[in-house]
Amino acid sequence: VVPSTLRHFTTSRSLDVHEEERHRPGRHIHPHAPRDHQPSDRWRHPAGPEQLWNESWYFDAISEDGQTGLYTRIGLYPNLGVRWFTAFICGPKRPTVAIIDLGVPLSDGAPLDIDEPALRAEHVCESPLERFRVRVHAEGESHADPASLLRGEQGEPVSAGFDMVW
Numbered sequence: 001v002v003p004s005t006l007r008h009f010t011t012s013r014s015l016d017v018h019e020e021e022r023h024r025p026g027r028h029i030h031p032h033a034p035r036d037h038q039p040s041d042r043w044r045h046p047a048g049p050e051q052l053w054n055e056s057w058y059f060d061a062i063s064e065d066g067q068t069g070l071y072t073r074i075g076l077y078p079n080l081g082v083r084w085f086t087a088f089i090c091g092p093k094r095p096t097v098a099i100i101d102l103g104v105p106l107s108d109g110a111p112l113d114i115d116e117p118a119l120r121a122e123h124v125c126e127s128p129l130e131r132f133r134v135r136v137h138a139e140g141e142s143h144a145d146p147a148s149l150l151r152g153e154q155g156e157p158v159s160a161g162f163d164m165v166w
Helices: none
Strands: 009-011 055-063 069-077 082-091 094-105 114-116 119-127 131-143 156-165
Touching: 082 119, 082 131, 082 156, 094 114, 094 119, 094 156
Parallel strands: none
Antiparallel strands: 009 055, 055 069, 069 082, 082 094, 094 131, 114 119, 119 131, 131 156
């Protein structure tokens, strides 16, 4: 479970860059990136022909004291018929909790909602380009050593959940 310190967080937002910031040193923005986002840009787009064509929604948060972070992503892979879901809760003085499911079937209903026995996730756009809520309750794995994930090692089973607003 995410500690209460994450109630006050900073987020990483999608690119919404003004022209004067586009060429600022250190900025790496594709020259053909859209200049203005429209509310309709926040939902699904027609799939391309590539097998791994995907559309993803990312959400990141960090506590004000920098001791707890949260990351979640849902990716739709229509040409594979699946959704990939990942979420991590981590920090320097705590185990890393990982929730990973790369085989969630695509649904005919809300594409960003998952209702599986070990994973329930709801992604709700409460106000386009303004406010998004993500609720998750899932079975994941706790890793005392976060590098164990990179080695493909199993963690300890754990129930985890969060309800965050960006």
